[in-house]
Amino acid sequence: MSPAPPTSATYDSASASAALHAALLATAPVVTAGAPDLGRAVFVGSGDSLASGLIATGFGHRAVSAGDVAWSEALPAACDTLVGISHSGTSGATVKALRMARTAGLKTVAITSQAASPLADSADEVQLVPTLQVEEIVPCAGHVMLAQGVAAVCGVDTSSFNEALAQSLDRVRTTIDAQVRALPDTAPVAMSVLSLPELCSGADFWVLKLIEACGLAVRGVPLEESGHVDYFIGPEQHLALQLMGPHGRPRFDRLAEALRTTGQTVRQVDVRDLIDPDMRDADILRDIATAVAGTWFAHGAALRWGRPPFRGGAVNMDARHIKLDS
Template identity: 60%
Template structure:
C-alpha cells in the first residue's frame, strides 16, 4: 500500500469514528498530571496546552515518587497494558489521589486501576508506522480537559484531505542520503506533534532523533557538524519569522534545514488551544517518516531486526509498591 493509499484509509476511518465523550459524573480536572510512555507520552503532552502537566509514567513508577501538588493522575495507554503507566496509577491510588485512565480497552489493567475511565475508539486501519492510536488518545486528553471535541474526527479528516500535498512535498524535499541525525524544532502549539515526529522517525528510519524547543536549537544545534545533519523545522500557527531566522543561522554552519508548515490545519480561534493542528502535525510526521524510510532505504523497525513483542514495557504483574 502506498503512502497516499494509507492516508486515504486513515481519512475514511476518521470520517466514521464516533465522538469521544467524557465519563459520567466526573468533576473538572484540577492540578492534573497526564502520564504515558512512548506514543502515549506524546498524547499526554497535549494537556500542557490546557494548563495541566505531563510526564513519563516511568518517572513516577521507577522513582516511587508522585508529582508535587498532583490532585488527579491521568494514565494514558491505548492497550491499557503499559506496565509503568499501570503502576503509576496504582501508586496514586495508594496515596489517595484520584485516578483516570484514557484507553481504548475498558477491560484492561489500566482501566481496572482507575477511578474513572475515559474510553476512546479504535481506528481499524492497517498501518506500517502507527499514528491512529495517538490521534484517539489525543482526543481523549482534550475531552478530559473540557475542550469541545464533537466532530473532531471529521474535521481532522477534512483537513488531511485538503493538505495532502504537505506530506508529499516534505518527502520530496528530504535529502537524498540519510543524515547522521535529526532535530525536530517546535514551539508549544505543535510540541506534542513534534515529539511524535521524533518517535516515528526513530521507528521508521532507525536514526537518532531529538525533539527540541525552537529557541534551544539555536543554542545547541548551531554547533553540530561537520557530519550531515537534518533540522526539521515544524511550524504551526505562531513564530514563523523566528523559525526562518533560526533556519538561516543553522544553514550558515552547514546544517540542512527543512521547514514544514502545518498552519493550514489551524482552526478558527474559539478560546481553547488548537489540538486539531497538533494532531494533524502528528499525521504529517508519521507519513513523512514512512516516506523517509523508503527514500533512504531504511525499512521501518530496522526491517524486522527488532524484537517487537514489547514484553519489556508490558505489565509483568509485579507489585507496584
C-alpha cells in the first residue's frame, strides 16, 4: 500500500488560498491554436475528469463516464467526436474509450497535461493543459486546469482564466470559512448536493470531494428532483447543501423551508458573487471557482467532524485499479 496524502489536525484556509493563488499566477495559461470542429461531441472522463467534462454541456455537448463507453463496449449514439479527459493521460477507461472511437473512424481529441501519454497517442488532436505546482491534501488543481482545457476545446479564450480565478480566491475562502463554522458538530449519516445546471461541473466536484475527504455517502441531485425525493429522507440526520448561483433563488428558499420541516439540516451556499458577473465568461469561471470552494469545504468539514481525509490513510492511494492495464 502506498502512503496516503498527509493530514492535519486543523485546516488553514488562508494558507491553501495563498498557495493556490501563487500557483495560478505562476502557471502559463491554457491556450489553443483554435478549437477543433467538434460536431456532436461527447466528452468522457472518470472522477474529477468527468466533472471537468461537464463544462462542455453548457455548449450543447454531452459528458458521460468513460467507463460507460469502455466497459459496455458501445460508443455513444449520434457522436461525431469523442473527447477524452485525463490529467495523467493514463486513466484506463478513458484511453480505451478513445481507442474505440478512433478505430470506429470518429474524430478523437485528448485533454491532458501529458503530451507523451497513452491518451495523447490515441487522439487525432491534443489539448494540453499546464500542471499547477501546488501541494494539496484534498486536490482541486487538476480539475482547475482540465476544466479550462474543456472550455478551450469548446472555443473559449481561456488566456485570462488563471488570473481571474486567482482574484476570486479571497471570496471563495470567506464564503467557505463561514460555511464550515456553521456546520453541525457531528457528521451526518449522508449528504445531498442540490444545484441547477449552471453549476453542474462544480456541484459534481463537491460530491466527489465530500466523499474523498469525509468518507461519507454523498449524492448530487437536481434542485427540483430534491423537492420530490429528499423530502422523504430520514429519520437519520441528513445534510442538504444547496449550491445557489444567479438563478432559482425563490425555489431554493422554498425547498429549504420544506426540508427543514422534515428534520433535515440545510445549508445554503451562495456562490453567485464568487466571480464578478460582468467578467467575460463569468458562468464558466463561477463553475470552476465553485469546485475550488467544494474542495476547501470538504476538507474543513472532514476535520470538524473528526474524519481525516482519505480515512486517515486507510485508503490505498496508488489508484492502480483505474490505470491503463499494461
